Amino acid sequence: QQQVKQSPQSLIVQKGGISIINCAYENTAFDYFPWYQQFPGKGPALLIAIRPDVSEKKEGRFTISFNKSAKQFSLHIMDSQPGDSATYFCAASGSGTYKYIFGTGTRLKVLA
Amino acid sequence: GAGVSQSPSNKVTEKGKDVELRCDPISGHTALYWYRQSLGQGLEFLIYFQGNSAPDKSGLPSDRFSAERTGGSVSTLTIQRTQQEDSAVYLCASSLYSDSNQPQHFGDGTRLSIL
Numbered sequence: 052q053q054q055v056k057q058s059p060q061s062l063i064v065q066k067g068g069i070s071i072i073n074c075a076y077e078n079t080a081f082d083y084f085p086w087y088q089q090f091p092g093k094g095p096a097l098l099i100a101i102r103p104d105v106s107e108k109k110e111g112r113f114t115i116s117f118n119k120s121a122k123q124f125s126l127h128i129m130d131s132q133p134g135d136s137a138t139y140f141c142a143a144s145g146s147g148t149y150k151y152i153f154g155t156g157t158r159l160k161v162l163a
Numbered sequence: 164g165a166g167v168s169q170s171p172s173n174k175v176t177e178k179g180k181d182v183e184l185r186c187d188p189i190s191g192h193t194a195l196y197w198y199r200q201s202l203g204q205g206l207e208f209l210i211y212f213q214g215n216s217a218p219d220k221s222g223l224p225s226d227r228f229s230a231e232r233t234g235g236s237v238s239t240l241t242i243q244r245t246q247q248e249d250s251a252v253y254l255c256a257s258s259l260y261s262d263s264n265q266p267q268h269f270g271d272g273t274r275l276s277i278l
Contacts, residue, residue, distance in 0.1 A: 149265075
């Protein structure tokens with residue numbers, strides 16, 4: 052119930068391509084879904100977040116798509132760049148569960 | 164700086180020793196969280212503070228782990244009688260208040276290695 056399943060574990064994309072990372076959850080009480088980007092040796096940095104009252108949120112090249120009925124959400128990175136190479140974590144939190152439940156991470160490599 | 168600050172950035176110690184990890188949250192943030200990240204793994208929740216109190220300690224792996232927060236600001240995570248399985252990166256995060264919709268801002272962590 053508290054798990055967030057993330058896939059794929061690793062992803063290789065050509066420069067300029069679209070990177071897609073998927074997450075699925077079970078707990079319908081979750082109402083906040085952030086994505087974090089982590090570079091080696093650094094802490095996770097908040098990238099973009101969505102609430103379930105919208106189906107899509109876009110910030111620059113980063114888009115979250117949210118499917119409430121399927122209990123799935125995904126991160127799309129458009130025009131992927133080598134500088135996007137990092138590990139990406141999805142997370143979920145909800146009413147009464149202020150702690151984040153994290154996915155296991157996706158290691159993205161964008162080839163130049 | 165304006166971000167979450169953690170010290171030390173790296174700590175190497177012998178098995179059986181005690182260690183203290185420090186976290187300085189963003190000024191004005193009332194909620195503080197500790198997570199643990201093992202090599203190649205996701206983030207595992209350890210403990211949460213609202214002000215100086217810890218309503219949720221459910222993630223602490225054993226009674227060797229403890230944490231405190233003083234003055235509603237700095238927090239210290241203490242691991243007693245360290246074991247090799249304690250080796251991990253310990254991350255601290257803070258948020259303005261403890262609501263599920265509040266973004267959590269992370270420090271760069273303390274990389275702990277137990278020999």
